[in-house]
Amino acid sequence: MNESVSISIDGWRYTVPAGITILQACRDSGIEVPALCYMEGLVADAACSLCVVEVKGARTLTRSCVNLVFDGMAISTRSERVRDARKTNLELLLANHPQDCFTCDRNQNCELRTLAFDLGVRETPYAPTRRLNRPVDDSSDSIVRDPNKCILCKRCVAVCAKVQGVHAIDTINRGQNTVVSTFGNNGLAHAYCVNCGQCVMVCPTGALVEKSEVAQVWKALADPKKTVVVQTAPAVRVAIGEAFGFPQGTPLTGKLSAALRRLGFNGVFDTNFAADLTIMEEGHELIDRLTHQGVLPMITSCSPGWIKFAEHFYPDLLGHLSTCKSPQQMFGPLAKTFYAEKLHLDPRDIVVVSIMPCTAKKFEARRPEMDGAFRYWKTKLGLTDTGHFPDVDQVLTTRELARMLKEAGIDFARLADEPFDDPLGESTGAAVIFGVTGGVMEAALRTACEVVTGQPLPKIDFEQVRGLEGIKQADIEVGDLSLKVAVANGLANARVLVEQIKAGESPYHFIEIMTCPGGCIGGGGQPISREKNTKNRRMAGIYQADKSLPLRKSHENPSVQALYQQFLGQPLGHLSHELLHTHYLKRGTRTCSDDSPVPPKGNPGAGKEDRNHG
Ligand code: SF4
Ligand code: SF4
Ligand code: SF4
Secondary structure, eight states: SSEEEEEEEEEEEEEEEEEBBHHHHHTTTTTOOOOOOOOOOBBBBOSSSSSEEEEEEEEEEEETOOOOOTTTTTEEEEHHHHHHHHHHHHHHHHTTOOOGGGGGGTTTTTTHHHHHHTTTTTOOOOOSSOOOOOOOOOOSSSEEEEEGGGOOOHHHHIIIIIIIIOOOEESSOOOGEEEEEEEEOOOOGGGOOOOOOOOHHOOTTTEEEEEEHHHHHHHHOOOOEEEEEEEEEEGGGGGGGGGGGGOOTTTOHHHHHHHHHTTSSEEEEEHHHHHHHHHHHHHHEEEEEETTTSOOOOOOOOOOHHHHHHHOOOOGGGGOOBBOOHHHHHHHHIIIIIIIHHHTTTTGGGGEEEEEEEEEHHHHHTTTTTOOOHHHHHHOOOOOOGGOOOOOEEEEHHOOOOOOOHHHTOGGOOOOOOOOSSSOOOOOOOHHHGSSSTTTOOOOOHHHHHHHHSSSOOOOOGGGGSSSEEEEEEEETTTTTEEEEEESHHHHHHHHHHHHHHTTTOOEEEEEEEEETGGGGOTTOHHHHHHHHHHHHHHHHHHHHHHSSSSSSSSOHHHHHHHIIIIITTTHHHHHHHHHHHOOEEEOOOOOOOOOOOOTTOTTTTTTTEOOOO
């Protein structure tokens, strides 16, 4: 059998691999064929019918996403018949689509809108055949679904099932009543949804967007009684520039800090400080588990989508999760205790805002147990429950921050670099690499190796755990210990490692799991890009930022050392335990056929609390 075939596209000859689709052949040859439902390797349903081409000898037009090339095939991608068919198919889609572009979150980045413009569609002659007043699902703390803007491409269904292994959404009903929804049509908050936002990243329209908190942040910034502090996560600095014309992956830490100050935040801090702190706590927790017959393998706990996934699907394995809060949730209580005391501020007047690459962080900030600072002051000052406040008040995605900066008219590109504020702004390269899959593992190893051996590492780059593969593994010598570690990104990959544990066959001591493909660089709150190498470029930016820093190991962060001396005491000490560690919930195990009453918003399985630690 030939490994390549000779075809012609629009009269030009090409040699392409045998066995590929016409769509792939065209795109690989530099000819763009429109497709709203197709996603390489995930969906080829031929549902949108926009990818039609004319194949010589065929009586009808051919859907290029599901038909393979053959030797001698003559393809036309732009004949009048093809262009007319594509236009008609798009007009039929638009007949059932609200004309809300002015007010739509995806106004500037909508594949449907762009395609309508590119194909010359300016109006539709067809009458709607579907209802356009279906209720919007805003039950989730992280994601809003508007079924009226849905074109039923099923990309979201595919990514949720195949990349994340969650199956929270699918098509329900038939014919003109078909919609994408949750099991039982109960709303995302009552489904297994882990709030990862990967469905948002692939949606070609505004049918799936993050739940915006921009208005609340503007309100806090305008309140003279409030001290509004902001923290920004590692992966934001290598992605925010995409909204302002910078090449993908450009690290813009200094500009980001300056821009946040221009927005009016009273304190501009780095989540990386808390990432270094996470390593101090998590590294010591690992050493403690290894030396005191603790539950192994220990699994990282800084990715909130993964935490909810484990709570739903593996409630009996929660003891494997590190009890460390994520860096976002370590920063929050420190801002409202340590920082508040230093500046003589009433913690109730501090508003903590996070800038995150992640939609699940919105849900995480609203978990009821994330109120360590309130409990600290309750004991100290006798505050009552009526004055309750969370550790983190608002969470914005990278996209929301970009919108705020544009609304404020801040010329991001022209800002000169500025440092973060003290005392929660100093960080190391180990913290920066939290933003990419393998980074937490590498950061933990940099510290654990030196703490155990008391010797400086000859080489601090652990290349074995770098890269975008779904699962990586390595054997690491830590003093006398031979440590087996694994790293997974994307929850379908995580499932493979957790199933090993469930079967009693896991060879590992320590596992890092990141919810999103590529880790936080590919988070559901990052700028939406259809370019192929986006994650590679952002990953390169993260490692560039790590290399550029004078300190690259978390335990060498002088501000973290000072925090322990002045406030926390020691890693895993009493106050650390109160403020920086948490417990997890055994959530419900409702299935698609379960018609039991809907559980309370945002907390399926509530009432089955399992304090597996502390
Ligand atoms: S999804 Fe796209 S086409 Fe639809 S209203 Fe929003 S911007 Fe306009
Ligand atoms: S947020 Fe994640 S888990 Fe929830 S529906 Fe979307 S892809 Fe699925
Ligand atoms: S919600 Fe978006 S991704 Fe999902 S089917 Fe509808 S248009 Fe496609």
